[in-house]
């Protein structure tokens with residue numbers, strides 16, 4: 001697709017996502033403000049689970065403590081945060097803050113909310129057409145690879161519909177998987193692959 005057309009259609013999609021109230025209308029306690037960023041020219045698309053409370057306030061994806069950890073990982077792979085945010089695309093499986101689940105962190109979007117939001121991600125993928133997808137966390141990974149174990153997935157590269165897929169764990173402090181030394185090794189392997197891909201993709 002011509003880049004100008006893709007940018008125009010992406011801007012239309014963004015406006016549609018910002019107006020969307022599907023989950024609210026279906027009775028889910030979301031904060032209706034779709035969070036995403038990046039241009040149609042992006043070669044990399046990061047797909048998270050859902051924005052958190054910080055992101056809902058600032059309107060920037062991965063803008064809280066989990067985001068800081070994610071960008072420290074990306075820095076290990078050679079990416080500068082400001083440049084990455086300006087040139088690559090960041091979105092999520094569901095685009096509005098799902099709300100808190102008691103005192104135990106954010107509510108995980110239900111299967112129905114994921115279904116309601118799925119057409120938006122499909123259209124983002126079509127318009128941006130990234131060469132590399134980085135799904136972050138189990139729910140995002142399952143969108144591209146089905147139900148898989150993190151231990152068997154992180155550190156490996158996949159192909160899905162002609163695009164490279166490099167999964168990363170969720171960077172939330174609540175993700176206990178990250179605390180194990182063997183997990184750190186798998187993560188380091190994934191980031192080394194990402195570093196190599198950065199050169200390959202010239203990003």
Ligand code: SF4
Nearest residue numbers: 020022023095096117
């Ligand atoms: S999460 Fe997605 S489908 Fe649900 S209201 Fe937000 S943009 Fe719409």
